[in-house]
Amino acid sequence: xxxxxxxxxxxxxxxxxxxxxxxxxxxxxxxxxxxxxxxxxxxxxxxxxxxxxxxxxxxxxxxxxxxxxxxxxxxxxxxxxxxxxxxxxxxxxxxxxxxxxxxxxxxxxxxxxxxxxxx
Numbered sequence: 001x002x003x004x005x006x007x008x009x010x011x012x013x014x015x016x017x018x019x020x021x022x023x024x025x026x027x028x029x030x031x032x033x034x035x036x037x038x039x040x041x042x043x044x045x046x047x048x049x050x051x052x053x054x055x056x057x058x059x060x061x062x063x064x065x066x067x068x069x070x071x072x073x074x075x076x077x078x079x080x081x082x083x084x085x086x087x088x089x090x091x092x093x094x095x096x097x098x099x100x101x102x103x104x105x106x107x108x109x110x111x112x113x114x115x116x117x118x119x
Contacts, residue, residue, distance in 0.1 A: 012025050013025065015027050015030055017030065017031055017032040017035055018031060019031060020032060020034070042057075045057075058114070065114040065116040066114070067113070067114050067115075068115065069111060069112050070112065070113055075101070075106060075111075076091065076092070076105070077091060077101070078105070078108070079105065079108050079109065081101065081102055082102075083102040083104050086105075
């Protein structure tokens with residue numbers, strides 16, 4: 001017997017969750033308990049849980065993709081450089097024409113990435 005049928009006799013109204021579509025009795029937020037928890041607590045979990053929380057989230061989202069090491073060339077061009085403001089994929093403008101990247105940029109570049117298909 002479905003939850004709606006059990007509570008129908010009690011006069012409880014159900015609406016579809018606006019996020020996942022499952023029936024919920026939360027007619028004010030129109031979110032089931034699971035979706036409400038994720039929407040309100042995920043940012044705090046990632047912010048205060050640090051690397052462990054990010055690892056759990058990445059595993060849940062991207063489990064199954066192939067992990068590979070980034071090449072030096074890729075690390076030198078990862079993300080926007082906070083020093084010279086070179087964009088992702090562009091080399092740092094060191095001014096002297098020497099190859100390389102600013103240390104701040106390298107600090108933010110990962111050593112390994114998980115490749116996943118983008119829908």
